[in-house]
Amino acid sequence: xxxxxxxxxxxxxxxxxxxxxxxxxxxxxxxxxxxxxxxxxxxxxxxxxxxxxxxxxxxxxxxxxxxxxxxxxxxxxxxxxxxxxxxxxxxxxxxxxxxxxxxxxxxxxxxxxxxxxxxxxxxxxxxxxxxxxxxxxxxxxxxxxxxxxxxxxxxxxxxxxxxxxxxxxxxxxxxxxxxxxxxxxxxxxxxxxxxxxxxxxxxxxxxxxxxxxxxxxxxxxxxxxxxxxxxxxxxxxxxxxxxxxxxxxxxxxxxxxxxxxxxxxxxxxxxxxxxxxxxxxxxxxxxxxxxxxxxxxx
Amino acid sequence: xxxxxxxxxxxxxxxxxxxxxxxxxxxxxxxxxxxxxxxxxxxxxxxxxxxxxxxxxxxxxxxxxxxxxxxxxxxxxxxxxxxxxxxxxxxxxxxxxxxxxxxxxxxxxxxxxxxxxxxxxxxxxxxxxxxxxxxxxxxxxxxxxxxxxxxxxxxxxxxxxxxxxxxxxxxxxxxxxxxxxxxxxxxxxxxxxxxxxxxxxxxxxxxxxxxxxxxxxxxxxxxxxxxxxxxxxxxxxxxxxxxxxxxxxxxxxxxxxxxxxxxxxxxxxxxxxxxxxxxxxxxxxxxxxxxxxxxxxxxxxxxxxxxxxxxxxxxxxxxxxxxxxxxxxxxxxxxxxxxxxxxxxxxxxxxxxxxxxxxxxxxxx
Numbered sequence: 308x309x310x311x312x313x314x315x316x317x318x319x320x321x322x323x324x325x326x327x328x329x330x331x332x333x334x335x336x337x338x339x340x341x342x343x344x345x346x347x348x349x350x351x352x353x354x355x356x357x358x359x360x361x362x363x364x365x366x367x368x369x370x371x372x373x374x375x376x377x378x379x380x381x382x383x384x385x386x387x388x389x390x391x392x393x394x395x396x397x398x399x400x401x402x403x404x405x406x407x408x409x410x411x412x413x414x415x416x417x418x419x420x421x422x423x424x425x426x427x428x429x430x431x432x433x434x435x436x437x438x439x440x441x442x443x444x445x446x447x448x449x450x451x452x453x454x455x456x457x458x459x460x461x462x463x464x465x466x467x468x469x470x471x472x473x474x475x476x477x478x479x480x481x482x483x484x485x486x487x488x489x490x491x492x493x494x495x496x497x498x499x500x501x502x503x504x505x506x507x508x509x510x511x512x513x514x515x516x517x518x519x520x521x522x523x524x525x526x527x528x529x530x531x532x533x534x535x536x537x538x539x540x541x542x543x544x545x546x547x548x549x550x551x552x553x554x555x556x557x558x559x560x561x562x563x564x565x566x567x568x569x570x571x572x573x574x575x576x577x578x579x580x581x582x583x584x585x586x587x588x589x590x591x592x593x594x595x596x597x598x599x600x601x602x603x604x605x
Numbered sequence: 606x607x608x609x610x611x612x613x614x615x616x617x618x619x620x621x622x623x624x625x626x627x628x629x630x631x632x633x634x635x636x637x638x639x640x641x642x643x644x645x646x647x648x649x650x651x652x653x654x655x656x657x658x659x660x661x662x663x664x665x666x667x668x669x670x671x672x673x674x675x676x677x678x679x680x681x682x683x684x685x686x687x688x689x690x691x692x693x694x695x696x697x698x699x700x701x702x703x704x705x706x707x708x709x710x711x712x713x714x715x716x717x718x719x720x721x722x723x724x725x726x727x728x729x730x731x732x733x734x735x736x737x738x739x740x741x742x743x744x745x746x747x748x749x750x751x752x753x754x755x756x757x758x759x760x761x762x763x764x765x766x767x768x769x770x771x772x773x774x775x776x777x778x779x780x781x782x783x784x785x786x787x788x789x790x791x792x793x794x795x796x797x798x799x800x801x802x803x804x805x806x807x808x809x810x811x812x813x814x815x816x817x818x819x820x821x822x823x824x825x826x827x828x829x830x831x832x833x834x835x836x837x838x839x840x841x842x843x844x845x846x847x848x849x850x851x852x853x854x855x856x857x858x859x860x861x862x863x864x865x866x867x868x869x870x871x872x873x874x875x876x877x878x879x880x881x882x883x884x885x886x887x888x889x890x891x892x893x894x895x896x897x898x899x900x901x902x903x904x905x906x907x908x909x910x911x912x913x914x915x916x917x918x919x920x921x922x923x924x925x926x927x928x929x930x931x932x933x934x935x936x937x938x939x940x941x942x943x944x945x946x947x948x949x950x951x952x953x954x955x956x957x958x959x960x961x962x963x964x965x966x967x968x969x970x
Contacts, residue, residue, distance in 0.1 A: 494690030497657050502704035502751070503678040512703070516694040600694040 338573045346570035348563075353570075362574035371550065372575060375558040380582070382465070382554060383533045386472050387526055393473065394480025394525065395518075401481070402488045416482065418475045427542025430471035434458050434543070461551030464544050468552060471539050476532065480525045487521030488514075517601050523594035530586040534579070555579045607668030607681075607758035607791055608633050609654065615662030616649050616815075623649055625815040626663060636785050636792045638806035640799055642838070646815040648763055651795045655684050655761050668758055683752035684761040687768060689744045691736040691751070698723075698732040701750045722750040725787065726780075742773045749781075753788055762794040766801065778804060799839050803827070811835050833965035836883045836958055842922060844883045845932045848962055851878045858882075858928035867954040868903050870968060879962035888956035889934040891923060892949040896937060903955040911946045925950060 313321070342362055346354040366372050401411045418426070433440045434457035445451045457463045491514065499509040537556040540546065546553035546561065559579065563572030609631040616624040624646040631637045639647040652658040654665055656677035665672050672680050683704070691700050699706075701722055702715040710718075723729050726746045736744055745765060752760055765781070766774045782805055785792055796802055802809045803823045811818045811826060811834070819831040830836035836844045849856040851874050855863045864882070866874065874880065887896060892906060907927065915922040921939035924931050925948070934950060942948060959968040 492688070492690075494686045494688050495692055497655075497677075498684070498686060498690040498692070498751075499703075500657065500677045501655055501682065501684045502755070503707045505678070508707055512707075513692055516692075 339577065341570050342573035342577055344570045345568075346573075348567040348569050358570075362571050363578075365571070366574055366578065371553070372558065374550075375553045375555050376579075376582070378465075378553065379534065379536070379555040379579075382469065382472070382536065383530060383586070386469055386476075386533055387529055389469070390473050390477045390480050390529060391522060391526065393477045395484050395522070397477065397481040398484035398488055401485055412482075412485070416478045419478050421475065423475060423538040424542055426471055426475045427539040430467060430474070430539070431458065431543045434467040434470075458544055459548055464548075464552045468540055468543055471543065472533065472536065475539070476529060479529055480522065483521045483525040484518055487518040491517050516597070519597040520594055520601065523590050523597055527587055527590040527594065530590060531583055534583040534586060555582075608666075609668075609759055609791060609793065610666045611650070611654075611663065612666075613663035614650065614653065614660065614665060616646070616653060616658065617661040622661075623815050624653075627812075627815075627817050629810060629817065629820065631791060631793060634789055634791055636794065636805060636807045637810060638802035638808075639793065639795045639810045639812060640797065640802040640838075641812035641818075643797060644814075645812040647795045647797075647810075647812050650812070651684075651761055651763055651793060654759075654793060655682055656680050681758045682761055683755050683757040683759075684763065685745075685748045685752050685765045687764040689736070689748040689768075691744060691747055693736055696733050696735055697728060697739070697747050697750075700736070700747055701754050704751070704755045718754045718756075719750075722754045725753070725784070726750050741769050742777065745769060745777060746780075749784065753784070756788075758791065760788075760790055760792045762792065762796075764796055765794075767796070767798070774798075774801075781805060800841065803839070809839075811838060813838075829967070829969065830883075830958065831967055833881050833883070833960040836960065840885055842886050842933045842935075844885045844958070845889065846881050846883045846960075847928055847930055849880055849882045849928075851876055851880055856880070856882055860929040862928040864907075864952060865905055865954065867957040867959070869955070870957075870959050873970060874959065874968055880968065881960040881962050881965070883958035883960065884932075884952060884954075885956065886922065886933040886935040888953040889932060890951055890953075891934065891936050891942075892951045894936040894938055894940075895951055895953065901955060902953050905952045905954055907950050907952065908947055909950050911942045911944055911948055913944060914942050923948070 312318070341354060343359060344354050344356055345358055345362075397415060401408060401415060404411055421429075432438075436442055436454045436456045436459065439457065441457065442451075442454055445455065455463065457467050495513050495517075496509055499513045504512065535556060536554060537560065540552060540554055540557050541560075544552040546557035555575070556579070559572050559575045562575060563569050609629075611627055611629045613626040613628060614624060615622065615626050627646075627650065629637075639650060641647050649658060653660050654667075656672065656675060656679075660673050667680055667682070692703065695703065698719050702719045705715045705718060719732070720729075723732055726749060728743070728746055728750055731739065731743060731747075736747065739747065745768075748765070762781075766777050769777060778801055781794075785805075794802075794805060806823060808820060808822055809826050810820045813834050819826055819835045821829070821831075826835055826839050830839065830844075833846060837846055847858060849858045849864075851857075851866060852863075853876055854866050854871065856866055857863045890896075909925040909927055911923055912926055912931065913924040915924075916939060919937075919939075921936045921942070923934045923936050923942060925934065926932070927950075932950075936942075960966060961968060
């Protein structure tokens with residue numbers, strides 16, 4: 308009797324399915340399931356207690372969670388906008404360089420070559436109120452005689468984190484926008500100059516629409532980056548002091564590992580992922596619109 | 606409307622000069638074509654007039670006003686680019702109205718003027734489309750529309766038809782001519798296509814290596830080329846040109862073949878002088894198949910073997926070898942000829958040109 312065998316196409320795809328299931332699908336489903344349980348790492352059997360949507364219900368009224376959520380959105384918005392403006396400026400300047408442009412491009416990418424953890428340490432040192440470079444410089448220049456509590460005051464700490472974040476990743480915008488500038492045909496810009504545009508109008512009405520798709524790609528990438536921001540914040544302030552710089556993932560990590568409340572942490576994570584999905588969807592729609600506008604062929 | 610004048614205009618890239626101090630006066634409402642092989646500096650000259658390139662030396666005046674240091678927007682010009690240079694994110698109407706919007710004109714006026722230009726160019730149906738949805742010819746029309754809505758003093762065209770196929774090019778050429786008749790403004794038109802230059806321009810400026818070789822009407826540059834270069838550049842197929850030495854009422858070619866010295870050059874060219882003899886294919890024809898020049902012809906006949914023919918229907922180009930090189934002749938009312946067949950060729954020497962072999966300038970006085 309001929310034994311039944313899986314048809315060849317399925318057989319060939321099977322290893323991929325198994326690997327995918329093992330590393331993605333099963334952990335995903337497990338974490339989703341655990342968000343419906345009061346699972347604590349210290350009491351493994353708690354994973355079998357099904358409590359339905361109680362974790363989610365709790366989070367909807369959890370002030371601390373929504374503050375962290377709001378702070379993440381704020382960090383994302385401010386950082387993206389500043390990075391975009393700075394990246395645009397950098398790209399325009401580098402594009403103007405007629406000599407040594409390759410070198411400048413490489414230098415521009417240096418900050419991206421460092422581990423975010425090290426960037427965090429570096430800025431933690433620079434913003435230190437006693438021995439930090441920033442206070443030292445400010446005092447040396449006579450701009451202040453106080454030791455400004457950069458990493459202690461909530462707003463100042465937020466600015467310090469923002470600075471580190473922007474320093475490390477503005478190059479993403481600069482690279483994408485520079486690519487756009489370099490791919491852009493020169494004639495429409497010349498046509499605009501003849502048509503009576505000032506340099507600013509030329510940029511605003513001709514160059515910028517062309518660069519928009521490139522900026523949106525950078526935005527999508529960076530929004531995902533910042534929405535999962537953890538390392539720099541963890542090193543610089545660890546969400547503190549007194550949760551003044553708590554963002555989503557520092558809160559989730561604390562809930563999951565320090566407090567050992569994995570079920571709740573997973574519920575938080577699923578809500579956080581929604582945030583990323585919303586931003587990504589938004590930028591992709593803008594990107595599609597911008598591409599259609601300039602009739603991009605890619 | 607305005608005159609344009611260039612005085613000792615120079616362009617250098619670093620230490621490399623590409624335009625060597627040219628002088629040119631364009632009259633009000635004149636259609637001037639700058640023509641020459643690629644790299645001759647014609648586009649650079651146009652771009653300097655537009656203000657897109659800095660001027661390294663000399664002076665440009667538009668309407669009497671020195672514009673050397675004015676940005677393009679202050680020169681009251683419009684330009685049509687080879688690649689059309691339309692704004693991809695704007696509709697046809699927005700493309701055409703953009704300069705007026707920038708100039709702060711009221712919306713009503715913009716719409717009227719765009720509609721007017723669209724009507725002139727037959728673009729009414731396309732106003733809401735984007736450039737990517739248009740064919741090459743339509744894009745070219747939009748680029749022209751964008752230029753005419755501004756009502757500028759001077760139109761600059763930078764090889765506007767070279768991205769179109771041959772048929773469309775002929776069609777657009779006629780439209781540009783009509784357009785010039787209608788808008789009646791000064792036009793400076795750069796092209797490498799001598800047919801465009803001949804058919805469109807009031808005067809043609811022939812450039813080579815950053816110098817002007819000749820400025821003249823199409824008739825002038827065709828009938829009375831000032832230099833050997835112009836003689837070879839204008840006319841299709843090109844003029845037959847061959848070096849010869851003047852000897853005792855004869856032109857003797859390198860291989861020993863000779864032609865009588867054309868009547869109009871007798872007593873003007875001394876014996877022993879090295880010259881370049883030029884004769885257009887129109888003035889070299891199998892006997893009985895030529896055009897009558899209208900002047901008193903001075904025909905010299907030579908029997909030659911046919912090397913190759915190119916039948917074009919109404920005429921045939923006949924290639925024969927004479928004095929060691931290939932000569933093209935134009936045969937009207939063609940009859941079939943076979944390669945190798947002997948044919949009597951008429952050289953109408955009354956139409957011949959002589960140029961100095963060294964300087965290349967015409968010996969006609």
